[in-house]
Amino acid sequence: MPVYAATFMPTPLITATGLTKHFDDTIAVDGIDFHVDPGESFGFLGPNGAGKTSVMRMIGAVSPITAGELSVLGLDPRTEGPKLRARLGVVPQEDNLDQELTVTENLFMYGRYFGLPKAAIAERIKELLDFAQLTEKADSKVEALSGGMKRRLTIARGLINEPEMLILDEPTTGLDPQARHVLWDRLYRLKQQGVTLLITTHYMDEAEQLCDRLVIMDKGKIVGEGSPRSLIDQYSRPEVVELRFPAGVLEEIAERLEGLAPRVEVLADRALLYTDDADATVEKAHAEGLDPETVLVRRSTLEDVFLRFTGRTLDD
Amino acid sequence: MAIPLALRVAESEAKVYRRVWRGSIFSSFFNPILYLLAMGVGLGTLVDANLPTGLDGASYLNFLAPGLLAATAMQTGAGEGAWKVRAGVKWTRTYHAKLATPIGVPALVNGHMLWIGARVLMVSVVFAFVVVMFRVAPVWQSLAATVPALLVGVSMGAITTAFTTRTNSDAALPTFFRFVVIPMFLFSGAFFPITQLPGWMQPVAYVTPLFHGVQLCRAVMLGIPTVVDPWVSVTYLLALTAGGMALAMKPFREQLLP
Numbered sequence: 001m002p003v004y005a006a007t008f009m010p011t012p013l014i015t016a017t018g019l020t021k022h023f024d025d026t027i028a029v030d031g032i033d034f035h036v037d038p039g040e041s042f043g044f045l046g047p048n049g050a051g052k053t054s055v056m057r058m059i060g061a062v063s064p065i066t067a068g069e070l071s072v073l074g075l076d077p078r079t080e081g082p083k084l085r086a087r088l089g090v091v092p093q094e095d096n097l098d099q100e101l102t103v104t105e106n107l108f109m110y111g112r113y114f115g116l117p118k119a120a121i122a123e124r125i126k127e128l129l130d131f132a133q134l135t136e137k138a139d140s141k142v143e144a145l146s147g148g149m150k151r152r153l154t155i156a157r158g159l160i161n162e163p164e165m166l167i168l169d170e171p172t173t174g175l176d177p178q179a180r181h182v183l184w185d186r187l188y189r190l191k192q193q194g195v196t197l198l199i200t201t202h203y204m205d206e207a208e209q210l211c212d213r214l215v216i217m218d219k220g221k222i223v224g225e226g227s228p229r230s231l232i233d234q235y236s237r238p239e240v241v242e243l244r245f246p247a248g249v250l251e252e253i254a255e256r257l258e259g260l261a262p263r264v265e266v267l268a269d270r271a272l273l274y275t276d277d278a279d280a281t282v283e284k285a286h287a288e289g290l291d292p293e294t295v296l297v298r299r300s301t302l303e304d305v306f307l308r309f310t311g312r313t314l315d316d
Numbered sequence: 317m318a319i320p321l322a323l324r325v326a327e328s329e330a331k332v333y334r335r336v337w338r339g340s341i342f343s344s345f346f347n348p349i350l351y352l353l354a355m356g357v358g359l360g361t362l363v364d365a366n367l368p369t370g371l372d373g374a375s376y377l378n379f380l381a382p383g384l385l386a387a388t389a390m391q392t393g394a395g396e397g398a399w400k401v402r403a404g405v406k407w408t409r410t411y412h413a414k415l416a417t418p419i420g421v422p423a424l425v426n427g428h429m430l431w432i433g434a435r436v437l438m439v440s441v442v443f444a445f446v447v448v449m450f451r452v453a454p455v456w457q458s459l460a461a462t463v464p465a466l467l468v469g470v471s472m473g474a475i476t477t478a479f480t481t482r483t484n485s486d487a488a489l490p491t492f493f494r495f496v497v498i499p500m501f502l503f504s505g506a507f508f509p510i511t512q513l514p515g516w517m518q519p520v521a522y523v524t525p526l527f528h529g530v531q532l533c534r535a536v537m538l539g540i541p542t543v544v545d546p547w548v549s550v551t552y553l554l555a556l557t558a559g560g561m562a563l564a565m566k567p568f569r570e571q572l573l574p
Contacts, residue, residue, distance in 0.1 A: 023574065062415055062573050085416060085418050086418045088416075109327070109328045109331060110413075113321075113328075113418065114417055115321075115324075
């Protein structure tokens with residue numbers, strides 16, 4: 001796998017200017033600007049339908065751009081698609097492994113699509129099976145694999161051509177918590193080896209775990225950008241007090257909540273109080289005579305940043 | 317560049333086929349035997365008793381064998397063109413996986429057509445041996461007839477591929493077989509001369525690829541003179557192939573590279 005030394009002023013691997021994608025009369029991506037540096041792990045965070053997958057597909061040269069400029073690895077996806085795809089690894093949202101073939105055969109055929117010599121593929125398959133913890137499943141048919149194994153195989157497949165950048169579209173959606181952690185561990189290893197990762201996710205914890213830098217997307221636009229920590233520091237408060245109330249009560253007491261913390265968000269079933277000192281805020285709430293069903297104190301997360309930008313939670 | 321990539325697409329289909337080839341070859345062998353026994357020998361005895369000079373000078377078994385070869389090739393092409401494509405685009409999405417590599421839509425279509433050609437040839441060669449078993453024609457003439465069978469199979473594969481890429485509903489494919497493939501199988505001169513058809517249906521038969529495949533197979537296998545100039549038929553089948561492939565390109569792009 002290629003290893004990139006950090007350089008003083010790296011040339012970006014991706015630059016997008018005014019990148020736009022229309023489908024018939026819907027606007028999937030609405031003129032966004034961003035860049036990705038070599039070796040970094042870059043995330044697109046947003047709810048379903050935010051336009052993340054469309055951006056990934058344009059970068060992967062499998063979806064023509066409607067307007068704007070896009071350069072990936074110094075190539076133009078519009079005119080140099082095959083050359084560009086030869087240097088990328090792609091892990092799509094929906095598994096598209098060949099169900100009829102074994103684990104090894106899937107990797108082998110994929111290597112063939114990249115025009116790699118058979119001996120080189122065989123060598124590479126050994127490494128990748130080990131990396132994906134699938135050595136024991138080498139001759140199993142894909143059908144027989146668990147969801148987590150299939151996803152790891154898809155990642156291994158995306159690495160067969162030693163790509164300069166790996167594109168992962170919602171890599172852990174639909175996986176159980178244990179399978180997610182195994183996958184994160186594998187991706188973390190890749191990151192340490194210097195592979196540039198491009199990740200879309202609607203999981204906050206995933207973005208915080210994996211991304212050096214990310215953009216928050218909503219309705220085709222970028223609404224925030226930075227490292228997970230800096231976004232939280234910049235747009236949220238360190239701690240959050242969640243007060244849960246019975247249905248209907250929140251509307252009545254909304255005004256009384258306002259003074260309790262520097263920022264207050266009132267959702268359908270609970271109020272979020274953004275504060276620098278959670279204990280003091282909880283005390284103030286009790287002093288105000290509020291009687292919530294439950295009180296939860298937690299660290300601020302990207303979810304809170306997203307809420308700040310869009311006024312909605314990610315599950316909406 | 318495009319040719320080696322297309323070969324790799326065909327190679328991947330061959331890898332999948334390797335898992336099922338025994339059963340597949342077995343049915344390619346027994347289906348013609350059943351048909352030739354039931355219709356060629358069984359029904360043929362009655363036909364021959366009624367027609368002392370034969371059909372174009374041939375016994376019904378001999379008349380049927382090359383026609384059935386062409387019809388089987390046609391059905392094979394249609395089957396590969398329909399289910400393979402729908403699976404690749406929609407069910408298993410393996411076409412999407414291929415297009416994330418240097419393979420593009422032209423290489424995908426070319427490779428898919430190469431594979432259809434390979435499948436049609438396998439089925440036709442097995443059929444040719446059955447023809448020899450039934451003593452319809454000598455080995456080399458039977459094998460030579462696999463060439464026009466290949467033409468008709470590939471042309472129908474291209475037409476079906478174009479149709480499949482242009483529809484999204486899964487019900488469209490069984491409908492296509494019910495209203496296009498099976499009527500063509502029955503009424504394009506494989507089982508009886510198209511002169512037996514009502515007058516208005518005869519021009520329809522002339523337009524079908526199978527009619528041209530049937531008369532070419534009969535000419536090569538048994539030397540029966542063709543109704544239409546054989547080179548017109550060959551050109552027509554090649555044109556249908558090219559046309560089907562060209563028509564498939566745009567919908568493939570729209571579906572796979574939106």
